[in-house]
Amino acid sequence: MKETKIAVKDLSLYYGDKQALKDINIDIPEKRVTAFIGPSGCGKSTFLRVLNRMNDLIDHVKIDGEVYIDGVNIYDKSLDIVNLRKNVGMVFQKSNLFPKTVYENIVYGPRLNGIRDKKLLDEIVEKTLNQAAIWDEAKDRLNENALSLSGGQQQRLCIARALAVEPEIILMDEPASALDPISTAKIEELIHELKLNYTIVIVTHNMQQAARVSDQTAFFYLGELIEYDRTTKIFTNPAKKQTEDYVTGRFG
Amino acid sequence: MELKKRKQDIAGTISLSVVRLMFFFLVVVLILLLSKIFIEGVSVLSLNFLIDEPRNNMTEGGIGPAIFGTIAVTLLMVLFTVPLGVFSAIYLNEYAKDTFFTRIIRTSINNLAGVPSIVFGLFGLGFFILFIGKNLDNILETGLLFGQPALLWASATLAVLVLPIVIVSTLEALNSVPKSHRDASYGLGATKWQTIKNVVLPQARPGILTGTILAISRGAGETAPILFLGAAFFLPNLPVADLCIGDYCITIVNPTEQFMYLAYHIFIMATQSSNPTQTLPLQYGSTLVLIVLTFLLNITAIVFRYRFRKILGRL
Amino acid sequence: MEEKDFFSKSADSKYAKRIGKFTRVKESAIKFFFAVNGAMALIFIILIFIFLFKEGFKALEHIGLLDFLFFDRADASGIHQKVFEWYPTSEEARYSLVPLLLGTLLTAIPATIISTLLGVGTGIYLSEVANPKLKEFLKPAIELFAGIPTVVLGFIMLAVGASFFNDLLNPTNRLNAFVASIGLSFVIIPIIASLTEDALHSIPNDLRMASYGLGATKWQTVSRVILPAAFSGVSASIILGFGRAIGETMIVLMCAGNAANITADIFLSVRTMTATIAAEMGEVSQGSDHYYALFFIGIVLFTITFFLNLAAEIIISKMRKKNTF
Incomplete structure (x- = not known):
């Protein structure tokens, strides 16, 4: 077992009066891929957004409990959320590139960090596009509008953009759900490469995908964490009946 | 039964035709009136008419000073109203939560848009000239400089009048920036202000421009509010002054002067001139210029908004 | 560990x-x-x-609230007579707002009636009759129409409309409440038309389909299903139009004749509240009773239009709530 990167203790989340997450406890290991699965509305995406405090942006959300990253409670009131989000990157379900050039999209984050040096920015662009395995396709199109790329390319560009701020953790919210099988395969391959250097948490609808890419899998149902274990165990020999029903396709 | 149904069909067809007829009646009347203005107006239209000053008791010459005044007043108005309106919309769309207070603000925007324009004139007189202007004079010891009707106060008053237009257009533009773009920015570690500045505002720019154009068009067409805020019958000189720094001088609009205004000029020629029939061709000419001006502005705004919506629809 | x-x-x-x-x-x-x-x-x-x-409110120090209703004239024999006149420049200044209120209503009400007929008709045409392609062109055209400066409308009514109606109807005064109300209609029709179109458009299509499904004709659907469902939106548009008619200045100033008659005859010259402020504010000396009285008219105008707008807004927001299923 690798070292724990993220430790969540007794976390509950409410939308107004409605409780969306119930007493979640989970330890997420460093430099591994952890998958969250479960039927839609089970809270897996909401929980993912807990880990970089994206839920703070929504009105009427109340959160109890603690989330520790490297031993620091990220829900501490005086903590710098902006710094947190720089270290915990996020890739969203649908590509959300800005309507700017490929280059401008990648350097958006580094520029926020005050990097102005053109040479340094160029280096970051090349490095992160290489990391996201899209350099060859994009190197001649750096000054084109990012939205002119194909859907799969756009999503890999989103990953590159997230990498450009040098996070340690990358949260992925169903990153391949809108893509065709070939693009999906490319993203999955990319996830394999990235876990050498990054802690990755991925929410997915697709159980085969979870089985293919993740080391650990957590099964959520109705706002509760039902079961959390090594992926092979979850898919071959789950401890709970609900998990078994779900992974064998009996509901969801 | 059959007969009853037939009767209803006939009544329905007639009613629908009446609706259609009403609409086409309206269109015909409008086209007739507009072509009347066009035909009469175009005969006096020339470059000279646009730049010359009124002569011989307004029976000859052109409308140059009135066009100059209209441009000066509306540009100054834009300087006041656009920042205010855009900032206001940013607060409402980006920062404010849905509270009692913000609902009151939203109601105020609609209500401000419904205040009669002549009341804005009273407000400009009472607030800008007699309160702000008089107090400025007292503080700066400028004698009677600010505390009287002037271009500055006409612009400021029109700025308040068109503020709802700018706010509403900007709100629509901000609202149409996808939330996912904001999420992406926050996810990369941007603060709220960085997100607004780098992601939201650049995308909302066409919408803000639309609002600005609509505001100019509205401001240029208003007459009632500026009646007693410095609009003048006739001025021998343009409201300009030389601003000198050392030996270097530039000519700028002097905001403390009175001004001529195209819309007001039409009103004056039509109702106050000593010989309305003699000035009639010039009245048509001025009206044509004002109509063309507002139509061009509005068409630009409409086309802009249409294309903006189409682009956003594609995202 | x-x-x-x-x-x-x-x-x-x-x-x-x-x-x-x-x-x-x-x-x-x-x-x-x-x-x-x-x-x-x-x-x-x-x-x-x-x-x-x-x-x-400074007006009330010198003029008094009742004086805005009527002037109490006592003649030599001690007989009191109520005089409803607006004559602030006279030695014996009279400040009754009654003729001005009447003038405002006599221009605004006919204008609202005309505009309701044509505006609602146009709204129905746009929403239910016109084909979508034509509509895409007509909606901006209405917007353009709404953008015509009021001084232009005032001018055209003065230059063309007044003579046209003078020959046609032979009114008592050439410039009268009727001519002004026609001019006002040009301002209000686009308001009512576009808001009516909005209201009709916001009615869910299911309702139309249900009505057609039961064998109703187009007109039956419009008159018995769509219009009643959009009733609150349409009435809000009429209220807003009425408010706008009361507050409009240039058209009435140029076309209504500006004589403060007490009359219900729309072919007589009248003077509205807005036109009174517009015509007299430039000439009065600041700080005089007359000056404050003009501000008092402003209060009356502001209050009336404020509540009309508020009413329309409440109706519209209620309609929005009802229509979000």
């Missing part, structure tokens, strides 16, 4: 960074700045209110 390791890292973790004081102050300052600007519409409404009342 592992637990201890995990927490021991916290001290030098890059996550432990506290919010910088500068960042926090800067972001709150920016928010505060926007909040002040955000309230600007409200601030201006309040300022308009304050400065109208500040000047207008």
Whole structure:
């Protein structure tokens, strides 16, 4: 077992009066891929957004409990959320590139960090596009509008953009759900490469995908964490009946 | 039964035709009136008419000073109203939560848009000239400089009048920036202000421009509010002054002067001139210029908004 | 053991960074700045209110509320007579708002009636009759129509409309309430038409389909299903149009003749509240009774239009709530 990167203790989340997450406890290991699965509305995406405090942006959300990253409670009131989000990157379900050039999209984050040096920015662009395995396709199109790329390319560009701020953790919210099988395969391959250097948490609808890419899998149902274990165990020999029903396709 | 149904069909067809007829009646009347203005107006239209000053008791010459005044007043108005309106919309769309207070603000925007324009004139007189202007004079010891009707106060008053237009257009533009773009920015570690500045505002720019154009068009067409805020019958000189720094001088609009205004000029020629029939061709000419001006502005705004919506629809 | 390791890292973790004081102050300052600007519409409404009342209420010190209704004239024999006249420049100044109110109503009401017929008709045409392609062109055209400056409408009614109706109807005065109300209609028709179109358009298509499904004709669907469902929206548009007619200045100033008659005859010259302010404010000396009286008219105008707008807005917001299924 690798070292724990993220430790969540007794976390509950409410939308107004409605409780969306119930007493979640989970330890997420460093430099591994952890998958969250479960039927839609089970809270897996909401929980993912807990880990970089994206839920703070929504009105009427109340959160109890603690989330520790490297031993620091990220829900501490005086903590710098902006710094947190720089270290915990996020890739969203649908590509959300800005309507700017490929280059401008990648350097958006580094520029926020005050990097102005053109040479340094160029280096970051090349490095992160290489990391996201899209350099060859994009190197001649750096000054084109990012939205002119194909859907799969756009999503890999989103990953590159997230990498450009040098996070340690990358949260992925169903990153391949809108893509065709070939693009999906490319993203999955990319996830394999990235876990050498990054802690990755991925929410997915697709159980085969979870089985293919993740080391650990957590099964959520109705706002509760039902079961959390090594992926092979979850898919071959789950401890709970609900998990078994779900992974064998009996509901969801 | 059959007969009853037939009767209803006939009544329905007639009613629908009446609706259609009403609409086409309206269109015909409008086209007739507009072509009347066009035909009469175009005969006096020339470059000279646009730049010359009124002569011989307004029976000859052109409308140059009135066009100059209209441009000066509306540009100054834009300087006041656009920042205010855009900032206001940013607060409402980006920062404010849905509270009692913000609902009151939203109601105020609609209500401000419904205040009669002549009341804005009273407000400009009472607030800008007699309160702000008089107090400025007292503080700066400028004698009677600010505390009287002037271009500055006409612009400021029109700025308040068109503020709802700018706010509403900007709100629509901000609202149409996808939330996912904001999420992406926050996810990369941007603060709220960085997100607004780098992601939201650049995308909302066409919408803000639309609002600005609509505001100019509205401001240029208003007459009632500026009646007693410095609009003048006739001025021998343009409201300009030389601003000198050392030996270097530039000519700028002097905001403390009175001004001529195209819309007001039409009103004056039509109702106050000593010989309305003699000035009639010039009245048509001025009206044509004002109509063309507002139509061009509005068409630009409409086309802009249409294309903006189409682009956003594609995202 | 592992637990201890995990927490021991916290001290030098890059996550432990506290919010910088500068960042926090800067972001709150920016928010505060926007909040002040955000309230600007409200601030201006309040300022308009304050400065109208500040000047207008001074009128009550000298003129008195009753004097705005009628002038109590006592002749030599001691007989009192109520005089409803607006004659502020006379030696024996009279400040009755009654003729001005009547003048306003006599122009605004016919204008609203004409505009309701044509505006609602146009709205129905746009929403239910016109084909979508034509509509895409007509909606901006209506917007353009609404953008015509009122001084232009005033001018065209003065130059063309007045003579046209003079020959056609032979009215008592060439410039009269009727001519003004036709001019006003040009302002109000686009308002009513576009709001009616909005209201009809917001009716869910299911309702139309249900009606057609039961064998109703187009007109039956419009008149018995769509219009009743959009009733509140249409009535809000009429209220807004009426408010606009009351507040409009240039058209009535140029076309209504400006004689403060007490009359119900729309072919006589009348003087509205707005035209009175517009015509007299430029000539009165600041601080005179007459000056304050004009501000008092402003208060009356502001109050009437404020409540009409508020009523329309409440109706519209209720309609929105009802229509979001």
